[in-house]
Amino acid sequence: MPADFISSLFVFILAAFLGLELIKRVSPLLHTPLMSLTNALDAIVVVAAIIIAGRHETKVSTILGLIAVVASFSNMVGGFLITDRMLHMFKSTKAKKS
Amino acid sequence: MSPAALQQLIDFSYIAAVIGFILALKWLSSPVSAMRGVLIGEIASGVAVAATLFDPQVVHYKWIIVALIIGAGVGIPLGLVKMTAVPQRTALSHAFGAMSAALIGVAEYYVGTPHLSKFEMAEIGLEVIIGSLTFTGSIIAAGKLQEILPQRPITYKGQNFVSLSVLATAITLMLILIFHPGYTHLFSAMVVVALLFGVMLVTPIGGADMPTVISLLNSYAGFSAALLGFVLDSKVLVVAGALDGASGFILSVIMCKAMNRSFTNVLFGAFGQVQTTAAKGTEERAVRSATAEEAAAILAAANKVIVVPGYGMAVAQAQHKVRELFDSLTKRGVDVKFAIHPVAGRMPGHMNVLLAEADIPYDKMVEMDEINGEFPQTDVALVIGANDVTNPAARNDASSPIYGMPILDVDKARTVMVIKRSMATGFAGIDNPLYYLDRTLMLFGDAKGFVGNIVRELSSGA
Numbered sequence: 001m002p003a004d005f006i007s008s009l010f011v012f013i014l015a016a017f018l019g020l021e022l023i024k025r026v027s028p029l030l031h032t033p034l035m036s037l038t039n040a041l042d043a044i045v046v047v048a049a050i051i052i053a054g055r056h057e058t059k060v061s062t063i064l065g066l067i068a069v070v071a072s073f074s075n076m077v078g079g080f081l082i083t084d085r086m087l088h089m090f091k092s093t094k095a096k097k098s
Numbered sequence: 099m100s101p102a103a104l105q106q107l108i109d110f111s112y113i114a115a116v117i118g119f120i121l122a123l124k125w126l127s128s129p130v131s132a133m134r135g136v137l138i139g140e141i142a143s144g145v146a147v148a149a150t151l152f153d154p155q156v157v158h159y160k161w162i163i164v165a166l167i168i169g170a171g172v173g174i175p176l177g178l179v180k181m182t183a184v185p186q187r188t189a190l191s192h193a194f195g196a197m198s199a200a201l202i203g204v205a206e207y208y209v210g211t212p213h214l215s216k217f218e219m220a221e222i223g224l225e226v227i228i229g230s231l232t233f234t235g236s237i238i239a240a241g242k243l244q245e246i247l248p249q250r251p252i253t254y255k256g257q258n259f260v261s262l263s264v265l266a267t268a269i270t271l272m273l274i275l276i277f278h279p280g281y282t283h284l285f286s287a288m289v290v291v292a293l294l295f296g297v298m299l300v301t302p303i304g305g306a307d308m309p310t311v312i313s314l315l316n317s318y319a320g321f322s323a324a325l326l327g328f329v330l331d332s333k334v335l336v337v338a339g340a341l342d343g344a345s346g347f348i349l350s351v352i353m354c355k356a357m358n359r360s361f362t363n364v365l366f367g368a369f370g371q372v373q374t375t376a377a378k379g380t381e382e383r384a385v386r387s388a389t390a391e392e393a394a395a396i397l398a399a400a401n402k403v404i405v406v407p408g409y410g411m412a413v414a415q416a417q418h419k420v421r422e423l424f425d426s427l428t429k430r431g432v433d434v435k436f437a438i439h440p441v442a443g444r445m446p447g448h449m450n451v452l453l454a455e456a457d458i459p460y461d462k463m464v465e466m467d468e469i470n471g472e473f474p475q476t477d478v479a480l481v482i483g484a485n486d487v488t489n490p491a492a493r494n495d496a497s498s499p500i501y502g503m504p505i506l507d508v509d510k511a512r513t514v515m516v517i518k519r520s521m522a523t524g525f526a527g528i529d530n531p532l533y534y535l536d537r538t539l540m541l542f543g544d545a546k547g548f549v550g551n552i553v554r555e556l557s558s559g560a
Contacts, residue, residue, distance in 0.1 A: 002215075002217060005217065005221075007333075008328045008331060009328075011333050011336045011337060012328075012336050012340050015336065015337040015341060016341075017344075018120065018341075019123070019342075019343070019344030020344045020347075022123040022124055023344055023348045024348060026123070026127055027126075027128055028447060028450075029447065029460055029463060030126055030129060030132060030450070031349060031352075031446035032188075032443075032445060032446060032447035032451045033132065033136075033447070033451070034123075034446075035312075035345070035346075035349065035445065035447075036184070036188060036191070037122060037123070037126060037136060037139060038320070038342040039191045039316070039342070040139065041119050041123075041143065041341065041342060042195050042320055042323050042339060042341075042342040043195060043198075044115065044119075044143060044146055044323075044334055045199055045202070045323050046150075047112075047150040047332070047334065047335075048202050048330050050147070050151065051153055051155050051156060052202050052205050052206070053162055053165065054153070054155060054156030054159070055155050055156070055157065056157055056158045058208060058209060060208050061205035061206075061208055061209050062158070062161070064202070064204055064205040064208075065202065066161055066162070066165045067165075067197075067198075068197070068199075068202050068205075069165035069198075070168045070169040070172065071194040071195075071197050071201075072169070072194065072195065074171075074176060075173065075194045075195050076147075076169075077170045077174060077177060078172070078173035078175075078177035078187075078191065079191060080136060080143070081173070081178065082177040082179070082184065082187065084133075084136050085177070086181070086454070087133050087136060088133075089451065089454040089455050090450075090454045090460045091454070091459055091460065092129070092459050093459040
């Protein structure tokens with residue numbers, strides 16, 4: 001097994017367990033913004049898409065990479081935007097009165 | 099700057115991004131710090147994207163900039179949809195995310211073939227299969243949520259056998275490719291079969307199960323990104339994918355528990371079929387109904403009211419009238435709370451967002467487990483557009499298809515009021531014994547109109 005696979009697996013296991021612990025603590029109030037936020041964070045795939053498209057190795061890989069840039073960057077922009085909008089709506093009784 | 103120093107700088111920016119991602123999720127634990135969480139997430143992602151543009155591997159900029167602009171152009175309208183449309187928007191973004199991951203995997207295959215090692219081929223194959231099936235599965239889910247596709251489960255005899263054979267075909271093709279990575283036509287076939295499997299995975303699942311399905315697809319989309327991280331040896335993708343996958347997984351478990359279903363049951367059981375037969379044997383029974391005037395009088399005399407909203411409330415666009423009712427009762431000194439069942443909306447947490455949009459304070463929204471103990475001391479439980487989540491048959495009728503599903507114990511309140519269009523059965527097609535209780539008053543009418551009438555009665559009576 002390649003060494004980079006093993007190190008990725010270490011990172012994956014740690015991140016997955018950390019994720020489980022963090023997400024368990026997210027208030028159920030915010031489960032919808034949680035999903036849109038993790039979606040936006042997951043859109044970091046765009047960095048891989050930029051490299052695939054930018055390396056310009058073959059025509060096919062460049063075109064596929066560019067489509068992936070569009071799709072993942074739209075997720076990033078849209079995901080943060082809607083999460084932000086939703087969180088702005090959550091107000092407590094105190095905040096409402098003041 | 100030397101290329102080595104530049105590469106290090108890029109790597110450090112990815113490490114910073116990972117820290118940002120973790121803090122973003124940590125701060126989402128409460129609505130107070132959540133805004134800060136989004137901000138750090140935005141900064142982290144921005145830093146990572148900016149650093150990548152300086153990567154020496156990137157030699158062609160023009161089209162990338164164009165693609166980023168188009169991406170922003172697509173993303174902004176998708177970030178501005180109505181709150182009722184958030185579930186289908188989310189499904190669509192799972193589709194986009196999974197598609198990106200799959201496309202990058204496909205590009206890696208075409209660049210590397212036929213010199214891919216067995217290990218690389220296995221990683222790419224698995225990643226592309228999961229990405230592809232999540233892509234089409236999410237598109238179908240979005241179509242169902244948008245009501246372009248029928249919400250009822252579409253089933254036929256031997257469906258599970260056919261679907262699993264299709265999945266087995268995709269995996270077999272992948273196994274052949276591991277030994278013969280140069281067979282590009284087999285790779286294309288594998289992608290097509292995986293896309294087909296995604297369609298077959300979601301079409302048999304009914305609308306009522308959408309909160310679970312959308313969470314599962316969330317999890318798959320995350321894991322496909324993590325797998326892509328393995329393929330590209332990109333730790334930032336592994337971390338982001340693992341966090342997203344873990345989040346989707348936890349939400350799926352919560353949704354399954356809330357409906358008393360197992361994963362396999364959601365994926366392989368056609369829920370709708372059993373229920374249509376179960377709904378048939380019910381005879382006509384007497385119910386008590388009341389007018390808006392009577393309802394207003396009872397509410398005005400109450401000390402404690404719990405509102406139980408369901409998705410029907412959002413369909414009727416009644417949430418703003420419900421807020422007026424909340425204001426009017428609160429002004430009279432009535433303690434008003436909202437009981438939120440985990441599957442009250444169409445995705446996890448959806449009902450909270452719909453109520454927050456109507457300006458209802460979040461500290462009045464209480465989860466099922468916390469509020470169930472309060473119903474016996476409650477004067478009025480007002481059910482608006484919710485049905486199955488209030489059905490006492492889930493607690494005491496072992497023959498009911500929803501038996502065992504955790505419900506809101508509205509039948510324990512002193513008076514129960516149910517706003518409903520007619521006596522027609524709910525989404526799952528099951529009769530609700532709650533409606534025939536002596537303490538239950540049926541308020542027949544459109545939710546928005548009826549709540550509006552109650553508010554008017556309350557203000558004229560004051």
